[in-house]
Amino acid sequence: MKMERRRSFPAVALPLLAVWALVMVVPCFAADPYAYFDWDVSFINAAPLGVKQQVIGINGQFPGPVVNVTTNWNVVVNVLNDLDEPLLITWNGIQQRKNSWQDGVLGTNCPIPSGWNWTYQFQVKDQIGSFFYFPSIGFQRAAGGYGGFIINNRDVIAVPFDKPHGDITLFVGDWYNKDYKDLRKALDDGKDLGMPDGVLMNGKGPYRYNKTLVPDGIDYETIHVHPGKTYRFRVHNVGISTSLNFRIQNHNMLLVETEGSYTVQQNYTNLDVHVGQSYSFLVTMDQNASSDYYIVASARFVNESRWSRVTGVAILHYSDSKGKASGPLPDPPNDFYDKTFSMNQARSIRWNLSAGAARPNPQGSFRYGSINVSQVYVLKNKPPVVINGKRRATLNGISYSPPETPLRLADEYKLKGVYTLDFPSRPLKGAPKTGRSLINGTYRGFMEIIFQNNDTKVQTYHMDGYAFFVVGMDYGEWTEESRGTYNKGDGVARCSTQVFPGAWTAILVSLDNVGIWNVRAQNLDSWYLGQEVYVRVINPENTNKTELPIPDNALYCGRLQKYQNEQTPHHKQASSASATYRTSELLVLMLLLVGIA
Numbered sequence: 001m002k003m004e005r006r007r008s009f010p011a012v013a014l015p016l017l018a019v020w021a022l023v024m025v026v027p028c029f030a031a032d033p034y035a036y037f038d039w040d041v042s043f044i045n046a047a048p049l050g051v052k053q054q055v056i057g058i059n060g061q062f063p064g065p066v067v068n069v070t071t072n073w074n075v076v077v078n079v080l081n082d083l084d085e086p087l088l089i090t091w092n093g094i095q096q097r098k099n100s101w102q103d104g105v106l107g108t109n110c111p112i113p114s115g116w117n118w119t120y121q122f123q124v125k126d127q128i129g130s131f132f133y134f135p136s137i138g139f140q141r142a143a144g145g146y147g148g149f150i151i152n153n154r155d156v157i158a159v160p161f162d163k164p165h166g167d168i169t170l171f172v173g174d175w176y177n178k179d180y181k182d183l184r185k186a187l188d189d190g191k192d193l194g195m196p197d198g199v200l201m202n203g204k205g206p207y208r209y210n211k212t213l214v215p216d217g218i219d220y221e222t223i224h225v226h227p228g229k230t231y232r233f234r235v236h237n238v239g240i241s242t243s244l245n246f247r248i249q250n251h252n253m254l255l256v257e258t259e260g261s262y263t264v265q266q267n268y269t270n271l272d273v274h275v276g277q278s279y280s281f282l283v284t285m286d287q288n289a290s291s292d293y294y295i296v297a298s299a300r301f302v303n304e305s306r307w308s309r310v311t312g313v314a315i316l317h318y319s320d321s322k323g324k325a326s327g328p329l330p331d332p333p334n335d336f337y338d339k340t341f342s343m344n345q346a347r348s349i350r351w352n353l354s355a356g357a358a359r360p361n362p363q364g365s366f367r368y369g370s371i372n373v374s375q376v377y378v379l380k381n382k383p384p385v386v387i388n389g390k391r392r393a394t395l396n397g398i399s400y401s402p403p404e405t406p407l408r409l410a411d412e413y414k415l416k417g418v419y420t421l422d423f424p425s426r427p428l429k430g431a432p433k434t435g436r437s438l439i440n441g442t443y444r445g446f447m448e449i450i451f452q453n454n455d456t457k458v459q460t461y462h463m464d465g466y467a468f469f470v471v472g473m474d475y476g477e478w479t480e481e482s483r484g485t486y487n488k489g490d491g492v493a494r495c496s497t498q499v500f501p502g503a504w505t506a507i508l509v510s511l512d513n514v515g516i517w518n519v520r521a522q523n524l525d526s527w528y529l530g531q532e533v534y535v536r537v538i539n540p541e542n543t544n545k546t547e548l549p550i551p552d553n554a555l556y557c558g559r560l561q562k563y564q565n566e567q568t569p570h571h572k573q574a575s576s577a578s579a580t581y582r583t584s585e586l587l588v589l590m591l592l593l594v595g596i597a
């Protein structure tokens, strides 16, 4: 079809066209560098809180290795599943432009069977920032398997601060001494998980700041720094469901970036980091270097005296420090009865409109505030309910139940009946139900989503495939009038936002990325119990320019299992699975047969 059109162009346009044609023919990311990774995902023994348990490591490391790449690089990760159950890795915040095939969630990918390997390949197109990856199914994130994902600016684009002396990735998160399979079973049995046993920092337990609260012999994290120097801390909450307050004793934290956007730079003495969120701070080592300092992540919005055990403590160690960190831990915000402090802090996080990011133009050159909204969805969550005898979590009264065949694969093979496209734009009235209902997103539309939290805990919501603008949040029920309070200028673009209990958060998102994209609660228990939905964004024009083709190595399962061929399990752990692995020959044959029929 391109050929046809091309002939009708005047001759003068030909040189330009030649360039254009070249761009079309060459795979779109050929010129950009490749980074290759080989990951063996397996159980390793650890005792982060003094109790022996199995955690999920990558190449024997917990947390896993940091992927450190630059805008537009291609990332190739060969994942060997050495667990005893299926695995998928998802790339939290990596937008997978035109490429939901690599998103690593059940709506887009068949799980990698135990003993198999599968190679992800994607380009980190037009992105910068601090993200992380984690195992997306079976509650596995509760056992680890996560790691950092850094996308650096290209050299031609200035970073809005001086190059820091060091770059430190810090994972914080609540943790249970129970095996993740037992936690999963508790949820399946309709139980609550109860209070976590602690907070880990980079996979390690707390420093023994209090002999009553912290047992002897716990390995803790130490961050080594030099006096006078400035470091970038990339802090990620990878926990299950606990909002954490992050702070460093006596040190200011200059917020500079969150989930791929440079923020207006502001100092905080502490910042709330909710489950699934990522922040970059610059911290200058400007305190008396004769001692160490505490780095703290403590549970938020809970009774501190009951939850004091649930506190992560690491050590900031100045290079020639003579003394240990001492004194009480730095105070958390004292706002148990004040609902506004944390929300005001969240509202204070703004986009730096003049900073460049992935492209040389300023972040603020996309004026989201002047774009007309084309679709509005109010997504309301409620405390867990019982549906058909099972405890479930819902959005708009629907608890998502993943089909055996991934949604995107079902589309590719034109399978009917796998899902419906009728997700309600307002909460359903009547009894809650389970379903496979998707949001019908209009390609190139501008969608407004209001998350309304009717539960009693903070929830974080995340959208794959996009960064969205956080334009408003407030207590009470959202109404049309609430739009009057929106920030139409410098709301930050990110991929995860908190929604306070009894409150709403509004986001705007430009649906320019074709694919089927997961919207989920980052709180692992809510997600596991069904609090998610997918947004299907299809280009109505019949073109292969707005989405990459299905990868050659795609796995097949569910109703498409027949396309799958054998793969001999590699790993040492016993596996009875008679695995199959598709050869392209077989696919071609099937297609031919289908074509003949």
Ligand SMILES: *[C@@H]1O[C@H](CO)[C@@H](O)[C@H](O)[C@H]1NC(C)=O
Pocket: 078, 080, 117, 118, 119, 553, 570
């Ligand atoms: C993984 O998959 C690739 C390609 O399918 C294959 O070449 C490789 O040998 C496999 N095994 C391991 C252990 O990575």
Ligand SMILES: *[C@@H]1O[C@H](CO)[C@@H](O)[C@H](O)[C@H]1NC(C)=O
Pocket: 158, 159, 160, 161, 263, 264, 265, 266, 352, 353, 354, 355, 356
């Ligand atoms: C915003 O970014 C610009 C451009 O890099 C930088 O000069 C400025 O300091 C930043 N402003 C704030 C308030 O962070």
Ligand SMILES: *[C@@H]1O[C@H](CO)[C@@H](O)[C@H](O)[C@H]1NC(C)=O
Pocket: 066, 068, 069, 150, 167, 168
């Ligand atoms: C990432 O790689 C760049 C070079 O490409 C290097 O300058 C930087 O220190 C690395 N960052 C981390 C955290 O390893």
Ligand SMILES: *[C@@H]1O[C@H](CO)[C@@H](O)[C@H](O)[C@H]1NC(C)=O
Pocket: 210, 211, 212, 213, 308
């Ligand atoms: C240690 O924690 C316990 C229990 O919260 C508390 O009673 C005690 O005062 C703390 N000790 C110190 C030295 O802070």
Ligand SMILES: *[C@@H]1O[C@H](CO)[C@@H](O)[C@H](O)[C@H]1NC(C)=O
Pocket: 251, 252, 254, 265, 266, 267, 284, 286
């Ligand atoms: C942040 O605090 C540091 C001291 O820790 C100070 O030097 C710096 O000027 C402050 N920056 C802003 C933007 O307030």
Ligand SMILES: *[C@@H]1O[C@H](CO)[C@@H](O)[C@H](O)[C@H]1NC(C)=O
Pocket: 288, 289, 290
């Ligand atoms: C740093 O602390 C040590 C020990 O408390 C003290 O002797 C010293 O005077 C302090 N230095 C400064 C510059 O405050």
Ligand SMILES: *[C@@H]1O[C@H](CO)[C@@H](O)[C@H](O)[C@H]1NC(C)=O
Pocket: 303, 304, 305, 306, 336
């Ligand atoms: C926190 O818990 C303690 C001990 O269980 C209790 O005495 C106290 O009243 C609680 N505080 C609040 C604010 O609920």
Ligand SMILES: *[C@@H]1O[C@H](CO)[C@@H](O)[C@H](O)[C@H]1NC(C)=O
Pocket: 370, 371, 372
């Ligand atoms: C948005 O809608 C208004 C009223 O319908 C219209 O006047 C305006 O031109 C639209 N703006 C854009 C950017 O489409």
Ligand SMILES: *[C@@H]1O[C@H](CO)[C@@H](O)[C@H](O)[C@H]1NC(C)=O
Pocket: 421, 440, 441, 442, 443
């Ligand atoms: C989905 O939305 C498109 C417009 O974006 C519309 O053409 C189509 O009919 C819708 N599909 C369903 C099933 O509602």
Ligand SMILES: *[C@@H]1O[C@H](CO)[C@@H](O)[C@H](O)[C@H]1NC(C)=O
Pocket: 453, 454, 455, 456, 501, 502, 503
């Ligand atoms: C939940 O919704 C009900 C009904 O609208 C309302 O009365 C209640 O206050 C809400 N609770 C929260 C925590 O939002």
Ligand SMILES: *[C@@H]1O[C@H](CO)[C@@H](O)[C@H](O)[C@H]1NC(C)=O
Pocket: 001, 002, 544, 549
């Ligand atoms: C896209 O479609 C054109 C025309 O049908 C074809 O020539 C080209 O090879 C296709 N490109 C890809 C990447 O599939």
